Amino acid sequence: MEKYTKSMGKLIQALRKMPGLGPKSAERIAFHILRLPHSEAKAMAYSILKVKESIKFCKLCGNLSEDDACSICGNPKRSKDIICIVQQPTDIVSIEKSSAFQGVYHVLGGALSPLDGVGPENLRIRELQARVKVSRPKEVIIATDSDSEGETTALYLARLLKKEKLKVTRIAYGLPMGSNLEYADQVTVAKALQGRVPV
Amino acid sequence: MEKYTKSMGKLIQALRKMPGLGPKSAERIAFHILRLPHSEAKAMAYSILKVKESIKFCKLCGNLSEDDACSICGNPKRSKDIICIVQQPTDIVSIEKSSAFQGVYHVLGGALSPLDGVGPENLRIRELQARVKVSRPKEVIIATDSDSEGETTALYLARLLKKEKLKVTRIAYGLPMGSNLEYADQVTVAKALQGRVPV
Numbered sequence: 001m002e003k004y005t006k007s008m009g010k011l012i013q014a015l016r017k018m019p020g021l022g023p024k025s026a027e028r029i030a031f032h033i034l035r036l037p038h039s040e041a042k043a044m045a046y047s048i049l050k051v052k053e054s055i056k057f058c059k060l061c062g063n064l065s066e067d068d069a070c071s072i073c074g075n076p077k078r079s080k081d082i083i084c085i086v087q088q089p090t091d092i093v094s095i096e097k098s099s100a101f102q103g104v105y106h107v108l109g110g111a112l113s114p115l116d117g118v119g120p121e122n123l124r125i126r127e128l129q130a131r132v133k134v135s136r137p138k139e140v141i142i143a144t145d146s147d148s149e150g151e152t153t154a155l156y157l158a159r160l161l162k163k164e165k166l167k168v169t170r171i172a173y174g175l176p177m178g179s180n181l182e183y184a185d186q187v188t189v190a191k192a193l194q195g196r197v198p199v
Numbered sequence: 200m201e202k203y204t205k206s207m208g209k210l211i212q213a214l215r216k217m218p219g220l221g222p223k224s225a226e227r228i229a230f231h232i233l234r235l236p237h238s239e240a241k242a243m244a245y246s247i248l249k250v251k252e253s254i255k256f257c258k259l260c261g262n263l264s265e266d267d268a269c270s271i272c273g274n275p276k277r278s279k280d281i282i283c284i285v286q287q288p289t290d291i292v293s294i295e296k297s298s299a300f301q302g303v304y305h306v307l308g309g310a311l312s313p314l315d316g317v318g319p320e321n322l323r324i325r326e327l328q329a330r331v332k333v334s335r336p337k338e339v340i341i342a343t344d345s346d347s348e349g350e351t352t353a354l355y356l357a358r359l360l361k362k363e364k365l366k367v368t369r370i371a372y373g374l375p376m377g378s379n380l381e382y383a384d385q386v387t388v389a390k391a392l393q394g395r396v397p398v
């Protein structure tokens with residue numbers, strides 16, 4: 001006995017593949033879509049297609065873009081003298097939300113992970129080398145993740161970029177804001193102590 | 200400063216309107232869609248449109264259907280002698296999942312709620328009256344919710360249907376399966392005591 005009509009079943013199946021959606025939430029969203037006005041459901045379907053069609057990658061930094069240059073590389077107010085290296089376009093979103101960075105980015109497209117077969121040639125590292133040779137930035141900030149792949153990538157990049165006589169920095173690791181020392185893990189506490197700054 | 204490209208922003212906005220999706224999960228799903236193969240993204244957009252286009256309501260019971268009669272009303276194995284009244288098509292899904300009911304349904308489309316301006320004329324009650332006059336079922340089960348609107352609706356329907364000399368029952372309320380008496384609320388415990396059955 002089918003519980004849903006065929007088209008509902010298909011929609012629920014498609015939704016269940018999304019990250020964080022279990023069977024219950026997929027069902028709930030499908031019924032919500034069913035109750036939406038025609039125009040809104042159409043707009044939603046269209047925006048899915050539009051994203052796939054219109055999004056390319058910025059030729060310079062590798063960020064998501066609808067043109068050849070992304071909105072950050074194309075913004076004359078952003079300083080081209082400081083480049084922040086990140087793993088993914090989503091990392092740019094996080095940094096932009098903090099409003100703490102006014103330079104430009106370089107997206108690697110991942111992190112070094114020999115076990116998964118990801119070497120330097122699979123990341124946008126050659127593009128990075130070519131880019132810094134031309135633009136000679138005053139500083140390169142490495143903002144890869146703080147897991148083992150991200151740390152390995154940071155070390156590798158730091159060595160590479162220092163050869164080019166560039167100022168290379170790494171974002172700080174320590175206690176997250178609003179947290180308690182009591183609940184922090186040992187590695188974070190150690191990093192926070194090592195990274196202490198004069199006040 | 201825009202954090203996303205225009206089309207990503209639109210998709211995230213559309214996703215945020217879905218029940219249970221906050222800004223973070225909407226963002227995560229949008230980036231997931233971006234990484235999907237073209238064919239899968241298309242299939243998903245298409246299934247949203249398809250649901251809106253192809254789903255009608257069963258003329259007899261009010262359930263979701265892609266034809267004039269839904270798959271339950273159209274199934275010769277389902278007993279037409281027993282009608283279960285529910286508020287929404289989603290309630291049918293819940294009951295079908297339990298596999299404990301082999302009759303047919305009647306969807307009201309909501310519950311009586313004078314404060315929200317929902318009276319008997321806004322629900323599919325006239326259709327119900329006409330239906331039972333013709334089909335003379337052996338039993339009518341009222342399976343509205345156990346909140347105040349659902350209870351009011353149940354009382355109203357019970358009175359109405361008893362006038363037609365029908366056997367009217369209400370689904371049981373009590374402790375949910377797998378729960379502890381210790382954590383049950385007072386009203387549920389009271390209902391469970393009132394509804395005790397010989398073993």
